[in-house]
Amino acid sequence: MIDRVARLQLGLRVGLAIGFGVVTGLGFEPFAWWPLLIPGTAGLSLLVLGAGRWWQALLLGLGYGLGFMGLGLDWMNAIFLEAYLGIVLATTFFYVLLAGLAWFVRGRAWWPPVIAACWVGVEALVSRWPFDGFGWMRLGYALVDSPLTGLYPLVGVAGVTFAIALVGQGLLWLVDRPGRARVLVAGLVTVALLGVSWAGSLIPAGTAGEPVNVGWVQGGAPGGGVYGIGPARTTTKNHLAGTVTLMDDVAAGRVPRPDFIVWPENGTDMDPYHDAQTAQALVDALQVAQVPLFAGTILDGPGPDERQTASLWLDPSRGEVTRYTKRGIVPFGEWIPYRDVLLPLIPKLGYVGAQSIPGTEPGVLQVSVAGQPLNLGVMICYDVSFDAISYDTVRYGGQVLVVQSSNAMYQGTGQIEQQFAITRARAAELRREILVVTTSGVSGLIGPDGSVTWEVTDPGAATGVVSLARRTGVTPVVSIAPVLELTLAAAGGLLVLGSALWRRRAE
Missing domain, CATH: 1.10.1760 (Arp2/3 complex 21 kDa subunit ARPC3)
Structure with missing residues (x-):
């Protein structure tokens, strides 16, 4: 032949x-x-x-x-x-x-x-x-x-x-x-x-311990290209409104009270330490929820014309306790290689904005929920495509795994489903549930075998509470x-x- x-x-x-x-x-x-x-x-x-x-x-x-x-x-x-x-x-x-x-x-x-x-x-x-x-x-x-x-x-x-x-x-x-x-x-x-x-x-899935009730908020976004999350502070307002909706559902008994709440990557689009309106929105969300908030945001720095994509663990009484900084950043999406050379040659690359700087620490945060310690494993969006970053979430003791993402600019394309499939493969590798929270879909819960427990494909606003077991144990794949x-x-x-x-x- x-x-x-x-x-x-x-x-x-x-x-x-x-x-x-x-x-x-x-x-x-x-x-x-x-x-x-x-x-x-x-x-x-x-x-x-x-x-x-x-x-x-x-x-x-x-x-x-x-x-x-x-x-x-x-x-x-x-x-x-x-x-x-x-x-x-x-x-x-x-x-x-x-x-x-x-x-x-x-x-x-x-x-x-x-x-x-x-x-x-x-x-x-x-x-x-x-x-x-x-x-x-x-x-x-x-x-x-x-x-x-x-x-x-x-x-x-x-x-x-x-x-x-x-x-x-x-x-x-x-x-x-x-x-x-x-x-x-x-x-x-x-x-x-x-x-x-x-x-x-x-x-089997990792050994299950006492479950944690995790609230999640998908704020919704207009979508469509580079500016898919909408004008400045739109996404912050959407996720604050979603948090209010979630807590209304809690008060009405429609969902259980969460131990903490997750906002996605770009849950806010401005640095709360440099923008007063964004800071106030986070304060308002914490006052409404009265539980810790794990919020995806953009931080200015560490240098001039630089930024970092981060997730902040915010406590209602103490403010920021700890943070994770995204390690896997997208070339020509979040940063421009050879920026000084390419940006003058290709002015359209200016859509990237300030140069993103990757984090260096594993995505495992030691936090406290309902008075009990929790090792929270986190990946932000593009992180899921890197083996080492994914494996670190359990290698360093993550008990509950979440993926925060912002795919608003890709609404109507196959990118969103491709990323969700990659995350499913990670769940199957690690034998852990993974909660995916996005600005505008697909949000969902993936089972330890990679199966989809539930998903929200509508790009509009959605909220809920899911019970996740604290799991320990590492599958052979990590080694x-x-x-x-x-x-x-x-x-x-x-x-x-x-x-x-x-x-x-x-x-």
């Missing part, structure tokens, strides 16, 4: 590469047709392994990446077209690299696991470089509803990427030269993957996944290098 496809005109093969990239993108939200990841990943190898020259392989990888990223990241158009084109081109480079790596192992008997390992390596790279990485479209994020879900607490997102890529390569290996031996090997590998996934599904990712990436790279050197000697 590989040989037959290789005889097609190059232009047709490039078109097929774009198509296979689109097929892979359809495996992600908002489509969520995860089985398409199998023919999608197989399709890239089908074309690349038959390429006669290295530059043809790279061209095919370019086509694949453009199809995959062009569909998967189309939500960047909500910012502006140039941002969309830039991020698609930047991420496509990594699939050009993947195609080049795959081409060097053509004809080798062991190419299926090597190419699957190269998928892991390329995703590891794009998650870290450049600009601290943009690993938003990792294959492992799309499989939380698949039979491989049980792999998450064992081997993490990287391991799930390897598994589905291996299935795709195995399918091509089987179809290319079908035979009894290959059917047997493919069957054994499939059974092994399903067996390990089943074993992983038996890992195993980083080592596994490094091992697979290194093994894939070394085997590709060995194959390339062997070919050079043979020639």
Whole structure:
């Protein structure tokens, strides 16, 4: 089959590469047709392994990446077209690299696991470089509803990427030269993957302690592009109004009294220490609630023309007790790499505003609720796409996990569903409930197995109270996944290098 496809005109093969990239993108939200990841990943190898020259392989990888990223990241158009084109081109480079790596192992008997390992390596790279990485479209994020879900607490997102890529390569290996031996090997590998996934599904959620009633407020936002949260202080007023509504429901007995209340990222859009109206709104919210408020806000500094996205733990009697500062910040969304060079060249980047500075401390806060200590694990929006940041929430003792997010600028796009799916994968990895609170949807509660307990998809205002158990315990993924990712990436790279050197000697 590989040989037959290789005889097609190059232009047709490039078109097929774009198509296979689109097929892979359809495996992600908002489509969520995860089985398409199998023919999608197989399709890239089908074309690349038959390429006669290295530059043809790279061209095919370019086509694949453009199809995959062009569909998967189309939500960047909500910012502006140039941002969309830039991020698609930047991420496509990594699939050009993947195609080049795959081409060097053509004809080798062991190419299926090597190419699957190269998928892991390329995703590891794009998650870290450049600009601290943009690993938003990792294959492992799309499989939380698949039979491989049980792999998450064992081997993490990287391991799930390897598994589905291996299935795709195995399918091509089987179809290319079908035979009894290959059917047997493919069957054994499939059974092994399903067996390990089943074993992983038996890992229980962390040990449950005394529950905590957590109130949440989704203030609602107008949405639509860069200014999606509305004019200055609009989001603050919305979340104050939502807090009043929540406490009215408490007084009427419609929901239990919360032990604390969570506002999302951009629950306020101005620094309460420099803006009197914002400060007063937080004081008013605390007076209404009479319980601690965990509020997402924007803080000025630490330097001139700088800012930080933070979550403040505010006590009705003591004010700010502690805070978490967002560690994963979005390049060209919250900060501009090479700002002094790029901003004069591309004035539209001015929409980013002051340069965001990332935090450095793990997202675990030691707080007190209802007179009892609580370790609160927190991630803010883009944080969820980083393995280390996610794992830190339980590594450092988080008992209750929340994700605060502001997706108002992406209303009507697939970004919101993609982020919620990533958060579901994190819940499945850590075997913890995760409460997601956003400015305008999707807010919701995710179960320890990654299932959706409930969700609010309407971008308008919503409030509620949910009971979350204080949980302890760490799944194997926290220790195993980083080592596994490094091992697979290194093994894939070394085997590709060995194959390339062997070919050079043979020639």
